[in-house]
Amino acid sequence: MKQVYNFSAGPSMLPKWVLEKASAEMLDYKGSGQSVMEMSHRSKDFLAIIEDCEARMRRLLNIPENYKVLFLQGGGSTQFSMVPLNLLGEHGKAGIINTGAWTKKAITELKKVGKCELIASSEDKTFTYIPKDYTIPTDLDYVYICENNTIYGTKYKQLPDTQDIPLVADCSSCIMSEPMDITKYGLIFAGAQKNIGPAGLTVVIIREDLLKETDPNLPTMLDYKIHVKNNSLYNTPPVYSIYICGLVMEWLEDIVGGLDNMKANNEKKAKILYDYLDKSKLFKGTVEKEDRSLMNVPFVTGNEELDAKFVKEATANGFVNIKGHRSVGGMRASIYNAMPVEGVEKLVQFMERFEEENL
């Protein structure tokens, strides 16, 4: 088997422990004679799987009882619509801080059904920082952020102070990378395919009091209340993806030892890469230091041809999917939970060699 380090932004690397278990259990889950992929979503075996997945998630993130956990489909792109369709109320207006492509899409979907207050934006500097000086109006139904921007590699180190206004956060690329204070949020959502499972599963964590009356003509599948009432089993959920997500939670809890350990490991990896970028004469990070993501590290040489050469040689040497997002170019190393420290160490060694040869 070829040894590669997969720096993909999502779908992305999964813990080997998870894949080995999934492979071993593929034809026979715990002596049931069935694959989890073949299990009725109403079977006892599967109900135990989804309940265990949620219980582990609740323990890992310390999710309070007044928050519901949902396992849905459709990715962040569906949440861009579900959030305003469910949370707009009295004011018919939400505030958004624009930190790039993902918040722009959220703005587009919000504007279809309500008013959008642009609280702040970092577009003036190509989204290379997190806006900090702004005033949040009081006539908003919620404030929306993308907590970690996968494309630009920015991360909120401090959440906006929204007072009593519910904070909604797209945490697709940072969920489970470190402990979070769930009580600071009204709603969190995350596409699973970056840090917690396969593509095709979306996790939503929502504070109960936000489950309000919706338009009676809202499509049933877009109504959080329906999914809450049915414990994510209104229709057939993505059974196998929930099983894999459960295995990731088991790995986080029992093998890694919780999110404090995970955070320490993630900080160690990020430091190796950022320290090198800060001293390199060839490569440089593109994000303001104080707003750098632990998960997605974009960098450039400043020369497009050299970038392309680097990507090509890195790929040939087993550092795969390191090309930057098609909208920004350059390189991006996504170093999610499953990336081992040695993967980052070896990448930096390779970058050092490349620097020597090309400076």
Place this chain on the structure above:
Amino acid sequence: MKQVYNFSAGPSMLPKWVLEKASAEMLDYKGSGQSVMEMSHRSKDFLAIIEDCEARMRRLLNIPENYKVLFLQGGGSTQFSMVPLNLLGEHGKAGIINTGAWTKKAITELKKVGKCELIASSEDKTFTYIPKDYTIPTDLDYVYICENNTIYGTKYKQLPDTQDIPLVADCSSCIMSEPMDITKYGLIFAGAQKNIGPAGLTVVIIREDLLKETDPNLPTMLDYKIHVKNNSLYNTPPVYSIYICGLVMEWLEDIVGGLDNMKANNEKKAKILYDYLDKSKLFKGTVEKEDRSLMNVPFVTGNEELDAKFVKEATANGFVNIKGHRSVGGMRASIYNAMPVEGVEKLVQFMERFEEENL
């Protein structure tokens, strides 16, 4: 490993050939050093997978070039809304033939956004037949049917003659069970979890000319045009589920040898079970003979306690998930493509023994 025969209505049995290949490739897909679950949806490896899956589907079903194939999320329940939101037009009205729970849900979602003409219904006899005598009005944007009703075990042997009005069919539980004439339909959709893959993938086959202008405020993810324009990659698709669906297509094409063979095998299995039901003094099928499904076979003893006893003993003997849908009771044997003939033969032998002991 325990040998069980899984009669689940969905998620349901998958070909062992598919599961063995998936297990073997779980950690290393074709020497890439990655699991398909870890692959960027924009990587060359994954693009080859989704293109091969579609190409095989097109060959198997003989899909004409003027039909688009989409790989979406959200299941049939999302299609109940997407169909009217995209296909209602000039008349603002669709006709539906009500054959039970699934068409009822489609009616509910249709009525949220347009007018519903109930063309016919078999509710008078608890949905145990397919309506045949009806007139289809001409002022409809489309006619909607559930071609095979998973819960009641009914199947259209002849499609409604809708003249120039597009026919929309929910084929979740019959797709790929036999050849189809795609040109008779305007749109077909199918949740993958019954005959073609894992839960969390929905396949839509739509005739190009039905991709009309939609309400500009329609959520992006509910717009067929967006998905067509982006070859199902507008957002991150359910990568791993598409890979498994591709393996099922490979099995159908290369191992089974196409849908004529698959149909012959399915007819053989169904005949074994229906022939027994027709001569049994204890069990009886619940559906009119001419409308019986090849895939889902509901049956009862006429005595609820005996039904429960049968389900319990069948389960203990390795015939699992044979309980009828919670809304109708009794038993249901779902004998999808992946169920081998011997599974049905052994079930019938077990039923014969049970009959002897309990008559």
